[in-house]
Amino acid sequence: MVRGDNRLGQYAMLAPLGISAVLVVLVSLGLILVLSVQRTDPAALFTEFTLDAYRNEVGRPIFWVVLLRSLWISAAVTVATLLLSYPVAYFIAFKAGRHKALLLVLISAPFFTSYLLRIFAWKIILGFNGVVNSLLKTLGVIDQPLQFLVYNPFSVVVALTHAYLAFAVLPIYVALERIDKSLIESASDLGARPFANFRQITLPLSLPGVAAAALLIFVPTVGDYVTPTLVGGPGGTMVGNLIQAQFGKANDWPAGSALSMAVIFSVGLLLALMASGIKLARRPA
Amino acid sequence: MKWRNKAGLMAGTLIGSGLFAMAATAEEQLNYFTWSGYEVPDLQKGFEAAHPGGLASTLFGDDDEAFTKVKAGFKPDIAHPCYDKLEHWKEAGLIQPMEISKIKNWDKIFPVFRDLPGMVEGDKTWMVPWDWGNVSITYRTDLIPDAEQSWRLLWDPKYKGQVASIDSVHDTPLVAGILAGVDPFNMDDAAIAKVKDELVKQRDNVKMYTTDMTSVEQALASGELVAAMTWNASAVALKKQGVPVEYMNPKEGMLTWACGYVMIKDTPHQDLAYEFINDRLSKEPGQWLVENYGYGASSAESMGAVAPATLDELRLPQDPDAMLKKTIFIKTIHNSDKISKMFEEVKAGG
Amino acid sequence: MKTPYVIDVVERRWLSVYVPLFALLLYLPSLMILLFSFNDGIYVAFPLKGFTTLWYGKLAANGALLQAARNSFTVGLFAASVATIIGTLGAFAIVRYKLRLAKAMTVLANLPLLIPAIILGIAMLVLLRAVGFGNSLWAIAFGHVVVCTPLSLSVMLSRFVDLDPALEEAALDLGANERKTFFVITLPLSLSAVASSFILCFTTSFDEFVVAFFLSGPEQTLPLYIWGQLRFPTTLPMILALGTVVLGATLALVVLSEWLRRRGPKMATN
Numbered sequence: 001m002v003r004g005d006n007r008l009g010q011y012a013m014l015a016p017l018g019i020s021a022v023l024v025v026l027v028s029l030g031l032i033l034v035l036s037v038q039r040t041d042p043a044a045l046f047t048e049f050t051l052d053a054y055r056n057e058v059g060r061p062i063f064w065v066v067l068l069r070s071l072w073i074s075a076a077v078t079v080a081t082l083l084l085s086y087p088v089a090y091f092i093a094f095k096a097g098r099h100k101a102l103l104l105v106l107i108s109a110p111f112f113t114s115y116l117l118r119i120f121a122w123k124i125i126l127g128f129n130g131v132v133n134s135l136l137k138t139l140g141v142i143d144q145p146l147q148f149l150v151y152n153p154f155s156v157v158v159a160l161t162h163a164y165l166a167f168a169v170l171p172i173y174v175a176l177e178r179i180d181k182s183l184i185e186s187a188s189d190l191g192a193r194p195f196a197n198f199r200q201i202t203l204p205l206s207l208p209g210v211a212a213a214a215l216l217i218f219v220p221t222v223g224d225y226v227t228p229t230l231v232g233g234p235g236g237t238m239v240g241n242l243i244q245a246q247f248g249k250a251n252d253w254p255a256g257s258a259l260s261m262a263v264i265f266s267v268g269l270l271l272a273l274m275a276s277g278i279k280l281a282r283r284p285a
Numbered sequence: 286m287k288w289r290n291k292a293g294l295m296a297g298t299l300i301g302s303g304l305f306a307m308a309a310t311a312e313e314q315l316n317y318f319t320w321s322g323y324e325v326p327d328l329q330k331g332f333e334a335a336h337p338g339g340l341a342s343t344l345f346g347d348d349d350e351a352f353t354k355v356k357a358g359f360k361p362d363i364a365h366p367c368y369d370k371l372e373h374w375k376e377a378g379l380i381q382p383m384e385i386s387k388i389k390n391w392d393k394i395f396p397v398f399r400d401l402p403g404m405v406e407g408d409k410t411w412m413v414p415w416d417w418g419n420v421s422i423t424y425r426t427d428l429i430p431d432a433e434q435s436w437r438l439l440w441d442p443k444y445k446g447q448v449a450s451i452d453s454v455h456d457t458p459l460v461a462g463i464l465a466g467v468d469p470f471n472m473d474d475a476a477i478a479k480v481k482d483e484l485v486k487q488r489d490n491v492k493m494y495t496t497d498m499t500s501v502e503q504a505l506a507s508g509e510l511v512a513a514m515t516w517n518a519s520a521v522a523l524k525k526q527g528v529p530v531e532y533m534n535p536k537e538g539m540l541t542w543a544c545g546y547v548m549i550k551d552t553p554h555q556d557l558a559y560e561f562i563n564d565r566l567s568k569e570p571g572q573w574l575v576e577n578y579g580y581g582a583s584s585a586e587s588m589g590a591v592a593p594a595t596l597d598e599l600r601l602p603q604d605p606d607a608m609l610k611k612t613i614f615i616k617t618i619h620n621s622d623k624i625s626k627m628f629e630e631v632k633a634g635g
Numbered sequence: 636m637k638t639p640y641v642i643d644v645v646e647r648r649w650l651s652v653y654v655p656l657f658a659l660l661l662y663l664p665s666l667m668i669l670l671f672s673f674n675d676g677i678y679v680a681f682p683l684k685g686f687t688t689l690w691y692g693k694l695a696a697n698g699a700l701l702q703a704a705r706n707s708f709t710v711g712l713f714a715a716s717v718a719t720i721i722g723t724l725g726a727f728a729i730v731r732y733k734l735r736l737a738k739a740m741t742v743l744a745n746l747p748l749l750i751p752a753i754i755l756g757i758a759m760l761v762l763l764r765a766v767g768f769g770n771s772l773w774a775i776a777f778g779h780v781v782v783c784t785p786l787s788l789s790v791m792l793s794r795f796v797d798l799d800p801a802l803e804e805a806a807l808d809l810g811a812n813e814r815k816t817f818f819v820i821t822l823p824l825s826l827s828a829v830a831s832s833f834i835l836c837f838t839t840s841f842d843e844f845v846v847a848f849f850l851s852g853p854e855q856t857l858p859l860y861i862w863g864q865l866r867f868p869t870t871l872p873m874i875l876a877l878g879t880v881v882l883g884a885t886l887a888l889v890v891l892s893e894w895l896r897r898r899g900p901k902m903a904t905n
Binding site for chain 1: 347349350352353356373376377378446453454488491492493494495497499500503504507508509622625626628629630632633634
Binding site for chain 3: 130215
């Protein structure tokens with residue numbers, strides 16, 4: 001449908017997206033941009049122009065320590081989720097036959113219970129007298145319960161990875177499902193070895209789904225606030241916690257806004273770099 | 286064309302019913318912004334009888350979040366923050382003082398609460414105190430047999446990774462201030478630096494900084510934690526479940542908090558607001574609060590209505606005036622924003 | 636599955652081990668929720684104390700909790716439907732028509748993923764107040780549409796990028812107009828993506844509470860209720876019971892629809 005006989009209609013399809021994106025996103029961005037250059041005053045939001053918030057808050061080493069920690073936690077979550085999910089998406093797309101819909105719902109069902117509950121479940125599993133510790137004790141691997149399983153970055157990664165499994169399975173499945181099976185079969189007929197087959201046909205064709213999943217997992221987890229609050233412990237603090245604290249406890253909206261700008265800018269830059277890296281890699285040598 | 290008409294109709298209906306719902310709630314209803322758990326019907330039988338359906342409660346789980354929401358433009362009529370945040374609400378111009386003459390049971394409030402600094406100005410008050418409680422250490426008597434009766438317990442390297450501390454400027458940093466030997470309510474930069482050192486020393490011991498008492502109590506029950514800074518209700522609940530715990534009376538003193546009602550600036554429902562507050566200060570709601578949640582009531586009448594044995598079990602005194610002379614009242618902390626930032630930095634590992 | 640290829644055999648063996656393990660991991664938290672919803676003690680920690688159905692009785696009597704669950708459900712359905720429609724139309728327009736602004740729009744539309752939820756919450760409250768709307772479930776629903784739209788857009792984009800335009804061209808050549816082509820060709824070919832988008836949006840809305848906190852009025856959603864109740868440990872087992880009921884109901888629905896499908900005429904698939 002590359003014919004342009006109904007430009008108006010085409011823009012109309014884009015309009016709802018435009019409204020939600022432009023209105024809310026621009027207002028949000030505008031708000032933090034303006035707030036981030038205000039002088040902090042407990043009595044008023046808009047005072048006078050200053051870059052103090054950037055100098056004093058973004059300039060603090062601890063912010064960058066926490067941001068880096070958040071980035072690696074998110075990266076770990078993204079990689080773990082994608083690796084765990086890909087075979088399952090593959091299975092549903094190619095091996096499940098007419099049970100596809102059933103399996104998709106079964107994959108999603110655990111996520112219809114509230115996330116806060118699932119976090120409590122992870123505390124039971126990883127906790128002091130938890131499932132993992134009891135199992136290891138019974139097997140005779142340990143005498144004393146392991147204390148490092150929960151309230152640290154590790155438990156944040158575990159809880160987030162689990163939380164985002166559906167976010168990886170579904171987009172990857174959507175991409176895989178589109179692949180024409182006859183392509184793979186003809187390659188096999190021509191004697192391609194299974195792995196080469198996968199690497200040269202299936203994987204490249206599923207990449208848009210993998211990329212979509214990676215985006216949907218990596219970006220929101222960087223700023224996640226709930227998980228580190230509940231299972232992070234002191235060592236698992238993430239940028240979301242720092243930002244939240246500035247808006248609430250510290251009552252310093254300019255600082256919170258400046259930190260948000262720094263996070264958005266850093267993650268945006270990282271994504272742009274990755275995108276151009278992928279483009280370069282794809283260019284035929 | 287048909288699908289578009291249908292969609293249009295649906296959107297119209299949605300927006301229409303939304304507007305209708307808004308119009309319906311704009312009637313004479315008091316919008317009460319409070320802690321989750323304080324909206325239960327048992328607490329407002331009197332008000333509900335006088336104004337059926339006249340109360341709409343919006344809830345929060347943390348009064349810092351509540352402050353942020355009102356600052357961002359949310360407009361309730363009455364809010365229920367704690368006294369230590371009162372300065373924030375005043376400074377930001379979110380609230381207006383109330384006329385004491387319109388508060389019938391003002392005199393029944395224990396003087397210790399009425400006399401808190403920054404509360405009353407002439408014949409007006411910025412806050413009507415309603416509930417209060419203590420903060421101390423709940424510890425496992427079997428795991429710490431001869432516990433030193435001091436806040437220092439949370440700093441003891443023997444219990445590395447086995448204690449929890451409350452994630453609020455007015456609790457953990459305040460205790461650190463007391464231990465560091467500074468005046469915790471009036472800290473200058475040098476004092477803040479001292480408190481920071483103290484907090485850093487504690488950090489390795491702390492498994493979690495939190496206000497989520499569900500997790501804290503569970504971890505105390507399982508033995509994952511051996512001691513934690515908690516409200517008095519936690520110790521009572523744990524004992525009821527058969528967990529061997531004791532609520533400490535530290536030699537430096539327990540902390541005492543109080544929360545109360547503030548009137549949002551320019552509320553159109555002033556009369557309803559006074560009525561509501563008067564009802565809350567009558568005997569029954571306060572009594573219910575003590576008997577069901579284990580917190581104290583500000584009204585002498587309500588406290589007097591509770592059986593002495595119940596108060597004893599809850600570790601609440603019959604006369605808070607006497608007890609509160611020995612505890613450390615959580616007052617306004619000067620420089621609290623700065624201390625907040627320092628505390629966040631410590632928690633994050635700085 | 637006409638001919639068993641070598642690749643099939645290897646894959647099958649490997650997947651038949653892996654998929655059940657994955658399912659175990661996936662359902663592990665749900666199993667814990669199930670187990671402790673029958674535990675006779677308020678503390679969710681081992682050792683288990685004894686069997687009870689007390690919490691289910693308490694749940695049935697807890698109007699506020701059930702209402703919060705219903706509210707979350709309504710908000711989730713609304714947000715997921717609207718966000719999926721917006722995302723589908725938007726993604727289609729972006730991929731198929733070479734519109735100016737399309738690229739900028741994609742970036743902008745994805746930004747809610749990147750903006751911390753507290754900022755979105757505050758900004759939307761400010762916006763809402765500016766246009767004279769109050770805090771309500773509607774406000775939360777609209778807020779969640781904004782939060783969910785990028786999810787839908789990403790899923791739908793990845794589908795439409797792969798969709799062969801030749802099919803649509805053929806329909807157009809046969810005289811169908813653009814709208815008809817979209818509904819008869821494009822959409823049916825993308826149903827799995829639409830369903831995926833809907834599911835992701837629904838679960839996101841069902842769990843979201845930072846934006847919901849700022850936009851909420853007297854009616855609460857489930858996560859707001861749970862978050863507020865964390866100070867009261869006695870309510871947790873009731874919430875576990877609710878989680879079990881929700882999971883049970885979902886699974887029952889799955890079984891029911893499977894059963895209906897098998898009984899019904901054999902035209903349901905494809």
